[in-house]
Amino acid sequence: MVCRARLTYCAEALLAGALLFSPQTPALAADSLEALKARDAFASLQFGPAPALLEGSAADAGEARKVSLAPGLNIFFINVFQGDAELIELPNGQNLLIDAGPPVARDSQFTTPIVSNFLKKRGITKIDHLVLTHPHADHYGGMEWGFDNLQVGNFYDTRIDNSDAAGDDTVRAKAKTEPGCAVSYPREGQRLDLAPGVEAQVLHSCPDVSKSSDYGQNAGNALNDCSITLKISYQGASALFTGDIGSEVETRLVKTYGKALQSDVLKVGHHGSAYSSSEPFLKAVAPKVAYIEVGKYNDYGHPTPLILERLEKLGIALHRTDKEGTLEYALGRLDFQALAFRPSPYPN
Numbered sequence: 001m002v003c004r005a006r007l008t009y010c011a012e013a014l015l016a017g018a019l020l021f022s023p024q025t026p027a028l029a030a031d032s033l034e035a036l037k038a039r040d041a042f043a044s045l046q047f048g049p050a051p052a053l054l055e056g057s058a059a060d061a062g063e064a065r066k067v068s069l070a071p072g073l074n075i076f077f078i079n080v081f082q083g084d085a086e087l088i089e090l091p092n093g094q095n096l097l098i099d100a101g102p103p104v105a106r107d108s109q110f111t112t113p114i115v116s117n118f119l120k121k122r123g124i125t126k127i128d129h130l131v132l133t134h135p136h137a138d139h140y141g142g143m144e145w146g147f148d149n150l151q152v153g154n155f156y157d158t159r160i161d162n163s164d165a166a167g168d169d170t171v172r173a174k175a176k177t178e179p180g181c182a183v184s185y186p187r188e189g190q191r192l193d194l195a196p197g198v199e200a201q202v203l204h205s206c207p208d209v210s211k212s213s214d215y216g217q218n219a220g221n222a223l224n225d226c227s228i229t230l231k232i233s234y235q236g237a238s239a240l241f242t243g244d245i246g247s248e249v250e251t252r253l254v255k256t257y258g259k260a261l262q263s264d265v266l267k268v269g270h271h272g273s274a275y276s277s278s279e280p281f282l283k284a285v286a287p288k289v290a291y292i293e294v295g296k297y298n299d300y301g302h303p304t305p306l307i308l309e310r311l312e313k314l315g316i317a318l319h320r321t322d323k324e325g326t327l328e329y330a331l332g333r334l335d336f337q338a339l340a341f342r343p344s345p346y347p348n
């Protein structure tokens, strides 16, 4: 491997030699002392103060915003406790945030939503692409803060209203008045224009006007089943982001897309709920590694033992934010498989 001029690339070369575990060997990633030591070495190599890493770099302004080791497409499954937030660093230096976790809890000592910790620590001041998969508070809760404190370039939304909540209306109102922000409602079959070489295919969404109260007692499920579902591909690898879709939507996706659902990485639907992650769906996606975004001690019993067993039975390596904190996956670079299991140095 060529060790290029930038410190970050040199660190990559060292790492590739030190950490050659693969997605098929999760035990090594989790348990091996050597792996842990190497991981520590990796963290100190890579995540020293960002200015040092960027010093002397001739990178353009976009690249300069990246502090991640891998130069391609990096996914962060952010630990926002019970909720979803995935930040994707795109190869052109821009970023995509899928959901923004819950709002500040009423009895919390904090004044800003938990997702803000991660974004502030990384020095992120702009979200180029923001996706609200569906209007439940554990997905939109950090967005009001986001619009108030960050610049947002594009906002992708559904048109289902959460009739029992006002927070989604607030976020949507802010998106409409955000300077320079384009609001759109992607339909199934559309592709989001994110970055050269990156394909972001919309597999499912609810672009037509509706409201959850129309579904009576089934309102919660109706909202979940509206989740914008995105398959993101880069350099021959792919990741599937499912929001909180339930098994009925999964069944439709299997019927419609079959083997085209296959993705290397799966963001497990609905925090590991028993009503998502049906076996036919998991078999069609056939991920090497799955990530569950979930909070400790949540009231919903997420993730359910049934789903954990199912994932294990299918040989899918599993990572959880409640146990491991924020997690990072580098997509599309076979020589950086090692990054797949690395907990992010940003504990929140």
Ligand SMILES: [Zn+2]
Pocket (backbone or CB within 6 Å): 083, 084, 136, 138, 139, 244, 270, 271
């Ligand atoms: Zn949720």
